[in-house]
Amino acid sequence: xxxxxxxxxxxxxxxxGITLPEGPKLQQRFITGGVLLLALLGVAxxxxxxxxxxxxxxxxxxxxxxxxxxxxxxxxxxxxxSFALINGSFGIGxxxxxxxxxxxxxxxxxxxxxGLAGHAIRVLLMVxxxxxxxxxxxxxxxxxxxxxxxxxxxxxxxxxYLLLTHPLSSGLAVWLSVGTGVLGVAFATTAVVLFxxxxxxxxxxxxxxxxxxxxxRDIAAALRNFESTLNRGLGEVTRNPQSxxxxxxxxxxxxxxxxxxxWFCFQALGSDIEFGVTVTGFAIGVAAGVMSMVPGxxxxxxxxxxxxxxxxxxxLEEAVLASVLFRAVYYMIPFGISLGFYRRLVRA
Numbered sequence: 001x002x003x004x005x006x007x008x009x010x011x012x013x014x015x016x017g018i019t020l021p022e023g024p025k026l027q028q029r030f031i032t033g034g035v036l037l038l039a040l041l042g043v044a045x046x047x048x049x050x051x052x053x054x055x056x057x058x059x060x061x062x063x064x065x066x067x068x069x070x071x072x073x074x075x076x077x078x079x080x081x082s083f084a085l086i087n088g089s090f091g092i093g094x095x096x097x098x099x100x101x102x103x104x105x106x107x108x109x110x111x112x113x114x115g116l117a118g119h120a121i122r123v124l125l126m127v128x129x130x131x132x133x134x135x136x137x138x139x140x141x142x143x144x145x146x147x148x149x150x151x152x153x154x155x156x157x158x159x160x161y162l163l164l165t166h167p168l169s170s171g172l173a174v175w176l177s178v179g180t181g182v183l184g185v186a187f188a189t190t191a192v193v194l195f196x197x198x199x200x201x202x203x204x205x206x207x208x209x210x211x212x213x214x215x216x217r218d219i220a221a222a223l224r225n226f227e228s229t230l231n232r233g234l235g236e237v238t239r240n241p242q243s244x245x246x247x248x249x250x251x252x253x254x255x256x257x258x259x260x261x262x263w264f265c266f267q268a269l270g271s272d273i274e275f276g277v278t279v280t281g282f283a284i285g286v287a288a289g290v291m292s293m294v295p296g297x298x299x300x301x302x303x304x305x306x307x308x309x310x311x312x313x314x315x316l317e318e319a320v321l322a323s324v325l326f327r328a329v330y331y332m333i334p335f336g337i338s339l340g341f342y343r344r345l346v347r348a
């Protein structure tokens with residue numbers, strides 16, 4: 001097979017808009033290097049918090065730790081399964097086991113480093129298996145939107161609980177309302193772009209013009225391929241709405257499992273808090289971490305979780321320790337485990 005033919009199959013430059021070095025060996029090294037670079041970034045993020053996490057793990061009551069790990073496993077399993085199912089609906093030609101592994105590795109990357117890195121690792125690993133990047137991005141973005149929507153549903157519940165049970169200052173109430181409003185507008189805008197073709201056409205035109213003016217590249221073919229894959233997936237969902245029931249149920253189960261993880265983290269530290277308090281602190285804290293755009297929400301997420309729980313009556317020290325323990329159990333340990341999959345995913 002000629003190098004040009006290999007380039008089309010592996011990287012799909014005519015359809016993906018990604019330019020890889022010519023020649024199969026250089027392409028393999030390029031993709032492998034990108035995957036390893038993202039993995040090293042995740043390791044660096046983990047090391048920033050490792051000392052505090054190690055101290056908190058030493059103070060925890062270990063009989064609770066297996067339960068937190070069980071709920072963490074359930075969460076990542078649900079995420080990986082929902083990712084595989086949505087890719088299947090969009091016609092992505094990969095085996096179920098490979099999709100599950102890619103889903104787990106990318107979910108661990110998203111939790112630890114952030115959404116951009118997680119989606120990048122998905123693209124690199126799936127392009128490595130002969131898929132076009134533009135084909136991969138459509139189901140990945142759709143899955144990410146459903147995930148975010150399920151998470152966003154927790155925020156109003158938490159705010160209502162907060163307003164009904166704990167009097168807030170006018171300034172704090174305004175800040176929380178504005179933050180929720182910004183997230184709501186962002187989700188609504190994304191929904192319009194995803195599901196309303198004229199708006200999506202305008203957005204894709206803007207992306208094409210930007211790439212042509214700034215990077216001097218015409219990605220029209222890649223955008224057409226992306227549009228085709230997205231339309232195929234949305235068409236399948238429209239024809240068979242029940243195909244979304246299981247992925248959405250799995251994503252909701254993931255969110256419930258995450259709340260369970262942080263609740264058991266408090267139990268492990270000897271603090272018994274109400275379920276409503278757990279949901280509120282988790283939703284507002286993680287939302288602040290996401291809006292901060294800091295990789296993995298480091299610092300911002302812990303601070304907002306601690307502040308919210310302390311506002312709800314949890315002692316400050318317990319809130320600090322629980323937030324660090326949650327990061328160790330839900331972010332650090334799964335990411336460490338995911339590193340063991342990289343070699344197989346890259347070499348396959």
